[in-house]
Amino acid sequence: MTRxxxxxxxxLALIGAGAFWLLTTPSTLSAGxxxxxxxxxxxxxxxxxxxxxxxCHATPGQEDPLVLGGGLELPSPFGTFHVPNxxxxxxxxxxxxxxxxxxxxxxxxxAPNGSHYYPAFPYTSYQRMKLEDVIDLKAFLDTLAPVSTxxxxxxxxxxxxxxxxxxxWKMLNFDGKPFAPDPAASEEINRGAYLVTGPGxxxxxxxxxxxxxxxxxxxxLTGAPSPDGKGKVPDITAAGLKxxxxxxxxxxxxxxxxxxxxxxxxxxxxxxxxxxxxxxEDRAAIAAYLKSVQGQ
Numbered sequence: 540m541t542r543x544x545x546x547x548x549x550x551l552a553l554i555g556a557g558a559f560w561l562l563t564t565p566s567t568l569s570a571g572x573x574x575x576x577x578x579x580x581x582x583x584x585x586x587x588x589x590x591x592x593x594x595c596h597a598t599p600g601q602e603d604p605l606v607l608g609g610g611l612e613l614p615s616p617f618g619t620f621h622v623p624n625x626x627x628x629x630x631x632x633x634x635x636x637x638x639x640x641x642x643x644x645x646x647x648x649x650a651p652n653g654s655h656y657y658p659a660f661p662y663t664s665y666q667r668m669k670l671e672d673v674i675d676l677k678a679f680l681d682t683l684a685p686v687s688t689x690x691x692x693x694x695x696x697x698x699x700x701x702x703x704x705x706x707x708w709k710m711l712n713f714d715g716k717p718f719a720p721d722p723a724a725s726e727e728i729n730r731g732a733y734l735v736t737g738p739g740x741x742x743x744x745x746x747x748x749x750x751x752x753x754x755x756x757x758x759x760l761t762g763a764p765s766p767d768g769k770g771k772v773p774d775i776t777a778a779g780l781k782x783x784x785x786x787x788x789x790x791x792x793x794x795x796x797x798x799x800x801x802x803x804x805x806x807x808x809x810x811x812x813x814x815x816x817x818x819x820e821d822r823a824a825i826a827a828y829l830k831s832v833q834g835q
Contacts (some may be wrong), residue, residue, distance in 0.1 A: 562710065583676045597611075634685055655702050669718070734825050735825055745763060762774035776834025786826070
């Protein structure tokens, strides 16, 4: 009888382990899944600023946004993340990556070695990007100067240091779907929606998160506690920006100045430096979209 119980428990354990392995297996693109697209380096530069890549990946302590040695520390309730080097250095950066490696990182949150990335890297937003934009971004990054400085690994306690378990997290928080325009919205609002939800990844800071760190999408852009634990990231829905016109928003994104003649500071200062590189039309589109989002 005891032997039968032990065998049954072992069988259940094996079935559980097999199910966990299957459920947490990363989903990836193959090279054949990429569109036939000639990389556009200049448009890749535009995507670089639309995505605010320098805000996290530029080497701290220097002013050049194109020195992408990483090293910034991102404290969180789950541990401390160290932003990686994404310069074209073949060893310390992503110089050895293929275009499909880069696409899998951006839209699937999967590293070239097949492991899951932690969502401190905002692939839950980047999944909405057009693959053509991702390809252009990779082409631009490849033109930058390599930085040979390696970044340390993340400092995460158990159980958050088990990367494989991120497959379960993705089941709850990641759908793998590209941006879908709203047929009822204007072309301008849809352009703004793409920039905000995809490359701009604005929801990553401006949307509250649940206990597992997933975005509470029913509270989209309604504000959230600051990731550094100091203060609150503001509501940027129509309700939160009710005293701002669309022109006010677009102007603030370009200059950093609010309608009250105050200036946007903290992490928004870096966001403004990136947004200032966009066209006036795209800043206006972002403003139009934000004014269309109905918060609580």
